[in-house]
Amino acid sequence: CTPRVALEAPKEPITINLNVKIDHEIRLKVEKDVDKLISEDSALF
């Protein structure tokens, strides 16, 4: 029997584990703006 080269679909699935974590640094900006408001605008605070 002759060897047949056949490109069969490999049966074994490839398992990939991917972990993603996303950070936003918005929180600090609000505080910065609020601190600026309080310290500079003495007429309001």
Next chain:
Amino acid sequence: LDLDGAKSQGLVGEQPNGYLGVVKATPQAVELAADINAKRRAAYDAIAKKNGATLDQVAALAGQKAIEKAAPGAYVRSADGQWVKK
């Protein structure tokens, strides 16, 4: 009557919600508080829009900081709503 005068006379005080509260009601104190709170609200609104936050979140943050920065002896409203002197 200006803000510092009103604060030193114990007429008004800072509140956790970020707005000035009236401790001892006099017509001038109420009018001063209303005027200042209107301007604070506008400022909070601008920061909220700039930072995508809500007005109340910015106001609450400002309230917390204003209470921390309040001069000793000035009135601040505690969490349970009482006016206390720092």
Next chain:
Amino acid sequence: MGIGSGLTSSLHRYRWLIVLALLPLGLLLAVAAAAYTLGVRAQQVGWQDGLELTGWQRLQNGCVQAQGERLRVTRWYPLTLHVSRMSLPRCATGPFQEPAPPPWTPPLDLAIDALVLPGLPPLAVKVSQRAQRWQAQVQFRHSQARALYERGSGRWTLQGQIQPADLSPPVLGTLAVSGQGVWQEQRLEGSLQAQGRQLGYAGQARRADAALSARLAARRWQLDAELGAPLALGADWSLQARQGLHASGNLQGVQSLHLDLLASGPQGKVRLELDTAGAGAAHGPGRLTLTGPALAGEVPLRWSRQQLELLPASLRLPGELRLSWSRPLTVPLAARGDSAITAEVQYQNLRVNTVDSRLSWQQARWEWQGRLDLTGNSAGVDLAGTWQGRIDAGGLSGAPARLTLSRPDLKLALRVPVASLRPPRWAAPVEFDGHYGQFPLQGTLQVGYERERWQGTLDGRSRLPFYTQGGELQLTLPWHGQQGQWFLDSGSRVTIAKGLIGSTLVKPIAVSASTPLRLSPQGVFGELRLQADGVVATRGTLPPLDGQLSAAGMQGRASLRIPAWQSTLAVSATRLAQAKKTGVQGTLELSSPLSPAMSRGLGVTLQQGRVTGQGRWQWLGSGQMQGTLSASGVALDWGGIQATGGSGSAHVEFGQEGLKLASAGPITLAELDLGTRVRNVRLTAQSDLSTWQLADVHAEVLGGQMNAASLQWPSPQYQPVTVSHIDLAEVAALQNDPEPTVQLAGRVGGLLPLQLTKDSLALQGGLIRNEGPLVLKVQPSAGVGAMGQSNRAVQLALDTLGHLAINDFQARLDMPPDGWLDAAVTIKGQNPQQNGQPVVLNYTHRENLFELLRSLRIGDELSRRVLNRKPAERSH
């Protein structure tokens, strides 16, 4: 002796001249001496074409018997005197004495222009005496009388024609008087007859004849009078003399009296009977009886020579007045007298008692003085008052009258100065001070009668009790009353001064009448205008408000307006009487644009929109309202979060259990921009403003839909929300990355149990699956690509994920209230570029959803996303 003798010799030469000069002097002295002996005293003696005495008096044993002005002697023989004015005040000191007849006098003529007798108008009198025969002529308008007296025989006669109208115009008819008799020392006798013909009263047809005869002899007199027919007295009253009047007596006074007079008129009948205890007893019983529709009562009388006594009695008078006295009232029968009057007047259940009250009179002038005490109550109000002072024909005088009104909720002290209480205006500034409920009340009520109507002004001050400071109330109410109708004139005004309620400043408010206000038992009728200058609270202000109010007794309408916000409110009200309780009900209609100016006190800013509402309200002890509220074209924002295109309407109910809201038809919102746009939100809602029950919730988000049959907010429960057709491409777009590393296509859907608390959102056990095939492509960005070169496994993974056709996608989602979303995704698919290499991708994604949305709202690249990944593994 030289001088003396010189003097007498010159005297002789001019004797006739001196006698001539002395004659008038002598005569003068003679007259003066005669006058003096006659008791005539003069203040000033002068000479002006004859002797003149201005201001003279004739005294007789110390009592002024006659006095007058300007007595002139115009001729000496016969003696002619002219007096401009003379009066005869009676010397009422001793008992009545017979006047002495005139002494011998030379022939004289006396003319008196005005003889003043008590109770009579000034009379013109001419007296002449010739040969001791006296003649007197008296004249007053049309009435005149002539008397003759012959001193020798002592005989006198009298003739007279009197027109009663001369004395008091409305009295009609004529009186013919004639008489004769003897007048000597210590003896005055005669008889007098008077015939009244056609006596009557103007305006009354009734006429009557009357006859009167009087005789005086031996110091005893007799009087009889008859009245032919009832005599008209005016005001439809008439007088009948049942048996006529018979009286007799001596110089000291009445000894016997018999009288039975009956006066009858619209109010009833008054009968006066007087009789004598025995022949000549000089005293006797009597009775005054009142009968008829408005009169009742009987007064036993006792008369004696000096006085008339009214014994205790109680009389009912017109107007439900009751007059009674418990102690006998004695009235001296004299021209000048004084009597203690203790009486009580009762009207419904108000009583006025006299205290130390005295009535005194002198001829026609009378005066009452004493104290009046008022007690009792009327219309549920207790009244207590007192007044000390004097009353005479001119009006009242004395201390101000004081009156206190009290009721459980009312205490008012009134002070009424009496000085101005005079006819015809009877004006009085009534001052009041006290409180009504918690309202202090001070002020002055001007009262006066002018132009046939009662009128005046009420100036009052009070204070609104619920104001902690300020809030003074000022009332200026000009009023008038005509034919029983009371009006507040237009221009009446009530103002409330600026004040504080707690820490809210309420600026001045004014209500003024733009038309006269008619006050009636059914209520007020008229138009009013309201002007309020606004309210300032610590967090917001209400701009000035004005309005028109119209009151129509039981109904009223008000249309209020806030010009700055262009808001209008129309309220109608009708007074309601149900069972025992009275209340008010009515309708209201609201229409207002929404504007940022309104939102100063809110966490949300109302950008635009219009709100309208109408409803019915009721106040019956407590408030109730039902109505519908609609909003359209609403746009608002919570700072960074915008919502536009909101509309909807809801039934609103407000009652004792608070407010209840129920949407009528769906409430819709065109777009809510959280960072990602949520569109066509539709829901129905029920709420009591603290808990919201939402139902049929629907919204379009991320290309798909979100639905929930019902949701409650706030609630600790995890409530299922289904999502479907979510377009993964839009989810991927949330990376907000110009060259996105991940591309996704295909639709997913599933179930998200949400926890909606008061101020947080959480997700637990959410499951999302693919709806049909999905496609995943990962293009490594520069950074990620670089990492791949250095790590073969990563490179393999990246190649595999370059293109993935997914047939099984499952995502488990959890998110605590802090917003950190944990997604665990299992993807099964195969890579068509690697001829269907099956791939299993286990992908976990951790991101703070709130900060993601907030960064999207900013649209600000600065918040680059940092890919922080754990090293990828590769497993077979």
